[in-house]
Amino acid sequence: MAGTTKGKRSSSKISSASHVAAKLRELAEIERDIAAFEADSVYAGLKKKHAEIKEEIDTFVIQRKNYEDDDVKITRVQGFRRSWDVGKLEQIVPRGIFKNLVTMTADPSKIDQYVREKKITAKQIKPAYVEEPNRP
Numbered sequence: 001m002a003g004t005t006k007g008k009r010s011s012s013k014i015s016s017a018s019h020v021a022a023k024l025r026e027l028a029e030i031e032r033d034i035a036a037f038e039a040d041s042v043y044a045g046l047k048k049k050h051a052e053i054k055e056e057i058d059t060f061v062i063q064r065k066n067y068e069d070d071d072v073k074i075t076r077v078q079g080f081r082r083s084w085d086v087g088k089l090e091q092i093v094p095r096g097i098f099k100n101l102v103t104m105t106a107d108p109s110k111i112d113q114y115v116r117e118k119k120i121t122a123k124q125i126k127p128a129y130v131e132e133p134n135r136p
Contacts, residue, residue, distance in 0.1 A: 062136050078136040088128035093120055
Protein backbone atom coordinates (compact mmCIF):
# COMPACT_ATOMS: atom_id res chain seq x y z
CA MET A 1 0.00 0.00 0.00
CA ALA A 2 1.51 3.34 -1.03
CA GLY A 3 2.37 5.75 1.72
CA THR A 4 2.51 3.24 4.55
CA THR A 5 5.34 1.38 6.14
CA LYS A 6 5.19 -1.86 8.06
CA GLY A 7 4.02 -1.31 11.61
CA LYS A 8 2.87 2.29 10.98
CA ARG A 9 -0.61 3.46 10.15
CA SER A 10 -1.25 6.22 7.64
CA SER A 11 -4.50 8.10 7.17
CA SER A 12 -3.76 8.64 3.46
CA LYS A 13 -2.45 6.57 0.57
CA ILE A 14 -0.73 9.71 -0.74
CA SER A 15 2.50 10.49 1.05
CA SER A 16 4.38 12.73 -1.40
CA ALA A 17 3.95 15.32 -4.12
CA SER A 18 4.79 12.72 -6.79
CA HIS A 19 1.91 10.59 -5.51
CA VAL A 20 -0.43 13.59 -5.85
CA ALA A 21 0.74 14.15 -9.43
CA ALA A 22 0.16 10.48 -10.27
CA LYS A 23 -3.31 10.53 -8.68
CA LEU A 24 -4.19 13.71 -10.62
CA ARG A 25 -3.24 11.97 -13.89
CA GLU A 26 -5.31 8.94 -12.88
CA LEU A 27 -8.25 11.19 -12.01
CA ALA A 28 -8.01 12.95 -15.40
CA GLU A 29 -8.09 9.57 -17.19
CA ILE A 30 -11.18 8.53 -15.21
CA GLU A 31 -12.90 11.84 -16.01
CA ARG A 32 -12.17 11.33 -19.74
CA ASP A 33 -13.65 7.82 -19.55
CA ILE A 34 -16.75 9.14 -17.78
CA ALA A 35 -17.17 11.91 -20.39
CA ALA A 36 -16.86 9.38 -23.22
CA PHE A 37 -19.41 7.13 -21.55
CA GLU A 38 -21.86 10.00 -21.02
CA ALA A 39 -21.48 11.08 -24.65
CA ASP A 40 -22.70 7.65 -25.78
CA SER A 41 -26.21 8.09 -27.24
CA VAL A 42 -27.46 4.83 -25.70
CA TYR A 43 -26.38 6.01 -22.24
CA ALA A 44 -27.95 9.46 -22.82
CA GLY A 45 -31.20 7.82 -23.94
CA LEU A 46 -31.28 5.51 -20.93
CA LYS A 47 -30.54 8.40 -18.58
CA LYS A 48 -33.38 10.47 -20.11
CA LYS A 49 -35.81 7.52 -19.92
CA HIS A 50 -34.76 6.90 -16.30
CA ALA A 51 -35.48 10.55 -15.40
CA GLU A 52 -38.89 10.44 -17.13
CA ILE A 53 -39.96 7.26 -15.34
CA LYS A 54 -38.73 8.56 -11.98
CA GLU A 55 -40.70 11.80 -12.52
CA GLU A 56 -43.85 9.77 -13.32
CA ILE A 57 -43.42 7.70 -10.15
CA ASP A 58 -42.73 10.81 -8.05
CA THR A 59 -45.86 12.50 -9.43
CA PHE A 60 -47.98 9.43 -8.61
CA VAL A 61 -46.60 9.19 -5.06
CA ILE A 62 -46.96 12.94 -4.45
CA GLN A 63 -50.62 12.83 -5.49
CA ARG A 64 -51.48 9.67 -3.53
CA LYS A 65 -49.07 10.17 -0.59
CA ASN A 66 -47.62 6.65 -0.76
CA TYR A 67 -47.13 3.43 -2.71
CA GLU A 68 -46.51 -0.05 -1.35
CA ASP A 69 -46.13 -3.55 -2.75
CA ASP A 70 -44.31 -6.71 -1.66
CA ASP A 71 -40.88 -5.32 -2.60
CA VAL A 72 -40.98 -1.59 -1.97
CA LYS A 73 -42.69 1.12 0.05
CA ILE A 74 -42.54 4.76 -1.11
CA THR A 75 -43.85 7.50 1.15
CA ARG A 76 -44.20 11.19 0.39
CA VAL A 77 -42.13 13.29 2.77
CA GLN A 78 -42.90 16.99 2.73
CA GLY A 79 -41.61 19.89 4.78
CA PHE A 80 -42.97 23.42 4.96
CA ARG A 81 -41.51 26.92 4.77
CA ARG A 82 -43.11 29.14 7.38
CA SER A 83 -43.24 32.92 7.48
CA TRP A 84 -45.46 35.75 8.58
CA ASP A 85 -47.56 37.74 6.08
CA VAL A 86 -46.43 41.25 7.03
CA GLY A 87 -49.36 42.92 5.23
CA LYS A 88 -51.95 40.94 7.19
CA LEU A 89 -50.00 41.35 10.42
CA GLU A 90 -49.97 45.14 9.93
CA GLN A 91 -53.79 45.15 9.61
CA ILE A 92 -54.29 42.99 12.72
CA VAL A 93 -51.81 44.40 15.24
CA PRO A 94 -51.81 47.98 16.62
CA ARG A 95 -49.32 50.24 14.76
CA GLY A 96 -47.08 50.84 17.79
CA ILE A 97 -46.65 47.12 18.36
CA PHE A 98 -46.34 46.37 14.65
CA LYS A 99 -43.30 48.65 14.32
CA ASN A 100 -41.56 46.57 17.01
CA LEU A 101 -42.43 43.26 15.34
CA VAL A 102 -40.93 43.85 11.93
CA THR A 103 -37.81 45.04 10.28
CA MET A 104 -38.60 44.39 6.62
CA THR A 105 -40.06 41.00 7.50
CA ALA A 106 -41.82 39.82 10.61
CA ASP A 107 -39.45 39.02 13.49
CA PRO A 108 -40.61 35.65 14.91
CA SER A 109 -38.78 36.15 18.22
CA LYS A 110 -40.47 39.53 18.79
CA ILE A 111 -43.85 38.07 17.85
CA ASP A 112 -43.29 35.27 20.38
CA GLN A 113 -42.24 37.84 22.99
CA TYR A 114 -45.38 39.95 22.48
CA VAL A 115 -47.60 36.85 22.61
CA ARG A 116 -45.90 35.74 25.85
CA GLU A 117 -46.39 39.26 27.28
CA LYS A 118 -50.08 39.02 26.24
CA LYS A 119 -49.88 42.26 24.23
CA ILE A 120 -51.25 40.27 21.28
CA THR A 121 -52.80 36.81 21.10
CA ALA A 122 -51.85 33.88 18.89
CA LYS A 123 -55.48 33.64 17.77
CA GLN A 124 -55.46 37.31 16.81
CA ILE A 125 -52.41 37.00 14.53
CA LYS A 126 -53.09 33.50 13.16
CA PRO A 127 -54.34 34.79 9.75
CA ALA A 128 -50.91 36.37 9.15
CA TYR A 129 -49.03 33.10 9.67
CA VAL A 130 -48.16 31.60 6.27
CA GLU A 131 -47.07 28.01 5.77
CA GLU A 132 -45.93 26.97 2.27
CA PRO A 133 -45.16 23.36 1.36
CA ASN A 134 -41.71 22.48 0.07
CA ARG A 135 -41.41 20.14 -2.89
CA PRO A 136 -41.88 16.61 -1.52
